[in-house]
Amino acid sequence: MERIISPSMLSADFGHLDRDTRMIDESAAQWIHIDVMDGVFVPNISFGFPVMNPIRQASAKFLDVHLMIVNPEKYVKRFAEAGADLVTFHYEATDSPGNVIRMIKECGVKAGISIKPATPVDVLADLLPELDLVLIMSVEPGFGGQSFIEGSWDKVRQLRRMIDERNLPVTIEIDGGVSAANAGDLYAAGCDALVAGSAVFRAADPKAEIEKILSAQPTR
Ligand code: DX5
Ligand code: ZN
Numbered sequence: 005m006e007r008i009i010s011p012s013m014l015s016a017d018f019g020h021l022d023r024d025t026r027m028i029d030e031s032a033a034q035w036i037h038i039d040v041m042d043g044v045f046v047p048n049i050s051f052g053f054p055v056m057n058p059i060r061q062a063s064a065k066f067l068d069v070h071l072m073i074v075n076p077e078k079y080v081k082r083f084a085e086a087g088a089d090l091v092t093f094h095y096e097a098t099d100s101p102g103n104v105i106r107m108i109k110e111c112g113v114k115a116g117i118s119i120k121p122a123t124p125v126d127v128l129a130d131l132l133p134e135l136d137l138v139l140i141m142s143v144e145p146g147f148g149g150q151s152f153i154e155g156s157w158d159k160v161r162q163l164r165r166m167i168d169e170r171n172l173p174v175t176i177e178i179d180g181g182v183s184a185a186n187a188g189d190l191y192a193a194g195c196d197a198l199v200a201g202s203a204v205f206r207a208a209d210p211k212a213e214i215e216k217i218l219s220a221q222p223t224r
Pocket of ligand 2 (some may be wrong): 012037038039179199
């Protein structure tokens, strides 16, 4: 299985967004993670469409957009138009996740759903055949730099089983508190894609850190 890393631009230097995007573009990372926060679904506000444009212009990599917003159905089309390759919304942010998935696919981009730490993976059982990706939050969404929640291991393993039993082509991504220290175990537990913000951007050599995460060995 291919190991994917998606550095989170939330931890980039917004005064040098072009430089930091080009740096990721030249790295071994396959994806670029874009965290959109509305101050309602999460207690923080990040950025929206105007900030996506320079990122899209500076890189041809796969843009992995993580919407932490209420009423995602209102905005999926605009994120697709802004250059998203994958739009992931939160299960907890809508009453009709199936409709949001369909709307995203109608835009011609991949559809992902994310669950907060307290949401069990079972809620996704019926939606899995419609999805391209499930994003497990391993911290409370809203801020970078938090510690990995240990309860996430069981969620990854359970979701891996649910997907493999039905032989579904669904990618498992995990977000929050990921570093080279737990990356090997996360890939081994069944994650396909790891999001890493502070671990990458606070490293002395972000490109080397990306390679370290991609080649990390399991510790258990
Ligand atoms: C948090 C965001 C994450 C964040 C991760 O709500 O969804 O993508 O950037 O940051 P780190 O890797 O520092 O935990
Ligand atoms: Zn994220």
